[in-house]
Amino acid sequence: MQDIARQAGVSAITVSRALGGGTVKAETRQRIVAAAETMGYQLNHAARNLRQQRTSTIAVVIEMQPSAARPISDPYPMSLLGGIIEELSKADFSAMLLTAEKFMRLPPSVDAVILLGQGFRNDAVALIDRCNHPLVVWGSSRSDEGRHVVVGSDNVGGGRLAALRLLELGRRRAIFLGDQGHAEPADRLDGFAEAFAAGGGCVIDAIASDFTFIGGHQAMRTAIEAYGRDFDAVFAACDAIAMGAVRALIERGRRVSEEVSVIGFDDAASAQLFSPPLTTIHQDWHEGGRQLARKAMAMVQGEAAETTLLPVRLVVRAT
Amino acid sequence: MQDIARQAGVSAITVSRALGGGTVKAETRQRIVAAAETMGYQLNHAARNLRQQRTSTIAVVIEMQPSAARPISDPYPMSLLGGIIEELSKADFSAMLLTAEKFMRLPPSVDAVILLGQGFRNDAVALIDRCNHPLVVWGSSRSDEGRHVVVGSDNVGGGRLAALRLLELGRRRAIFLGDQGHAEPADRLDGFAEAFAAGGGCVIDAIASDFTFIGGHQAMRTAIEAYGRDFDAVFAACDAIAMGAVRALIERGRRVSEEVSVIGFDDAASAQLFSPPLTTIHQDWHEGGRQLARKAMAMVQGEAAETTLLPVRLVVRAT
DNA sequence: ACCAGTTATGATATTGATATCAGGTAATAA
DNA sequence: TTATTACCTGATATCAATATCATAACTGGT
Structure with missing residues (x-):
């Protein structure tokens, strides 16, 4: 700023004011800005941060x-x-x-x-x-x-939306896939379970799964082994899990959508590319x-x- | 650092040396580090950056x-x-x-x-x-x-790998999908075209597409309108395009893998979840x-x- | 000409760490 | 004892901006 000040015939502090938001005569500011421009000046953030006691x-x-x-x-x-x-x-x-x-x-x-x-x-x-x-x-x-x-996101509300949708489709026996150790899946399950029960449905189990396709696939297999065909809905803590679950269901001969519904969570980009395209809860x-x-x-x-x-x-x- | 110095009975500069990498007696350093710890001291990066003329x-x-x-x-x-x-x-x-x-x-x-x-x-x-x-x-x-x-990534080499794979499958008439205005797709096409031609194949067209599923879908439709079934291979600039292309091909009744091969680029996570799972070039x-x-x-x-x-x-x- | 009020500029001190140079201490060798 | 070295520590100046206070210039009204 000293150099610019010299160039523009003012003091350094005036340069600071001109480039910052201070009160400087328009003409002077122009001169200073022009000088800064031609000299390729760049503010030293370290000095500003030090003086101002904040870093932005x-x-x-x-x-x-x-x-x-x-x-x-x-x-x-x-x-x-x-x-x-x-x-x-x-x-x-x-x-x-x-x-x-x-x-x-x-x-x-x-x-x-x-x-x-x-x-x-x-x-x-x-x-x-x-x-x-x-x-x-x-x-x-x-x-x-x-x-x-x-x-x-309103995870509890999202779970509720999933529950209402499944109830609307006539589903009554649901399985949840996801890790309740994490707060967000736990919230989703809470909202889901409450609304599903209120509508006459029953969450027959919640099976832990990490947030991956593979995790969802495994969890779904576990569920199928435990319950056979005795469930008609799956609510997953995220889309990756849901997609893994859909794959597992299809492999075991269950017709997704016709006789078992799956809802994910996230609305990831891959959800709409997945085949079949995934019904899910959208987060912004x-x-x-x-x-x-x-x-x-x-x-x-x-x-x-x-x-x-x-x-x-x-x-x-x-x- | 002044406060810590007082606490530890040394000068500020010694504190700087003790916390930085300077030469300080082990015992003194211990005392200083302990004081810094208990006082909850945190380095002021702005000051250091200013003095050292670098920000790391x-x-x-x-x-x-x-x-x-x-x-x-x-x-x-x-x-x-x-x-x-x-x-x-x-x-x-x-x-x-x-x-x-x-x-x-x-x-x-x-x-x-x-x-x-x-x-x-x-x-x-x-x-x-x-x-x-x-x-x-x-x-x-x-x-x-x-x-x-x-x-x-070695985009030219990646294109070459795709070409060799398609040649190996007996493909000879390929279409490229992607925007040659970008350097990376252009490199991929270069490597692909050269190797494919060297193996007796022919790149019959390169159709612009943005980097999306929708873009690939549209570009593939354009290609099908122009060439009908007169091509047996597709090389896409990225996986999203490739997936869009696969979807378009299936919609138009072409059997992907059996009579037309598709290779993408990226190895995105969704590539292996896609149905059918996408053959692609992996970038690290x-x-x-x-x-x-x-x-x-x-x-x-x-x-x-x-x-x-x-x-x-x-x-x-x-x- | 004077004043009050506004606007524009400058001088100085300050921010916290560290580079540099100088001084001091202890250990070893002569 | 003195010299030599290695090792530790301190004093001071400095980095580039800006907060604060002070001063200067201008404005319009009397």
Whole structure:
């Protein structure tokens, strides 16, 4: 800024004002901006951050472990990220992408933290709390007891929608596939079980499955071995599980849609390409990302932010 | 650090050395680390960055426009990101995620830039060059003429593998689906066309398609209208196109695998879930991300880095 | 000409860590 | 005892921006 100041015949502080939002005579500002342009000037964020005691940066912590249960190729973090970045960019905030491990090993200097993970990593949450960073979490508030701001889909409502659809089709004996150890599937099952029972149906079993096609396939086989043909509906915790289940059902000679209905959760891109196209509950991840970012930024400004449930909707396809 | 220094009975600079990698007596370091721990100290990165004139941060620029041609739900950026972050974390670098627009509007202070985009955004590249940031690009070096360091899959080789497979199956009349305006599909077609011709085959047409299922479906219909049944092979620029093409072929009564073969590119997760499971060329995105990160960091250290082609492999499934 | 009020600019101090240079201590060798 | 080395520690200046306070210039009204 000193160089630009010299070039434009003003002081450095005036340059700062001209390039930032300060009050500077229009003509002077023009001269300064022109000088900055020709000199290829770029703001030194480190200096600004140091002086202003804030970074305009928000850490996005992702569970990046290539775990078999939740492969990294999963589209959902990317959809959330898209929304997050869109919203942060509007307000000239930046997103710093980190794994939980990295965050704990060398906490970055950021103004707030967005945590994307299946359920809560309690150690990570504890550390973030200790840093006194505003924290917004994607997922379910079930196990959090209101301690943090959570943005997530209305999983209970989604389960309810699935139940109503299956009841409407005349189904009365359902099996749930998914890991209740995670808060989101647990919420989905809760909503499902309650509404299904209220409509005269019965959830005859809930079988654990990781979030994969293979997991769903195995869980469905287990169910078939246990119950034979004595069920007419399947509700899966995610689309991958549902697709694995459909495949397993077809392999064992059951006619999906005609005599057994399957509903997934997510409305992943592959759900409509699957054959048969999958009936599922749609989550709006992009909007979820935007809300996460908005709340995080609000909290940086010292405003309060509330836990929010995003509406979901039933997408009827062929299963 | 002043506070810790007081607590530990040393000077601030010694604290810096103890927490960084400086030479400090083991006992003193212990005392300092303990004090830092109990006081919940966290390094101020802004100050360090300012003093050291580097940020240990690398910008990852993504084409985040939710364009119809390349929806954001695409898994490939996530896979690359996974590899990038894994490698950066090891060296205590951070990843700052940005759209190209944001980068150009308010260039961040970073040590290097990784550009993930289908093809080159020339305006973005020009700006990055002006900032004198080390730059590593994911994609094809075809249109870059060696000006930048590029990491990408061996698209030409992948095309060749597809050609050899189709020749082996006795196919001789192939149609290519994909947008040659992008460097990567263009490379794939080049390798394919050359090897297919060398084996006595003929690429009878190359039809433009965006990177979606719908795009592939439409392009395939166009091809069928133009050529009827007078072709026995399809090579698609990506899996989504290939799946759309398979669907179109089946709709028009052609028996995929028996009398027309289809090969995709990517080995996306959905390729093996598709029915029929898709034969395709596998790209190792995770490794690609790691290489991008390694090269970017090497360039920050002032080391040279070379353009690299990652090997691909044929995955034979049912098409 | 004077004043109040606004607007535009400048001087200085400050942010937290660390590079650099200098000083001090302990151990070993002469 | 002194010199030599290796090792540890401290003082100071510095990185590039901006908050704060002070000053200058202008405006319009009396």
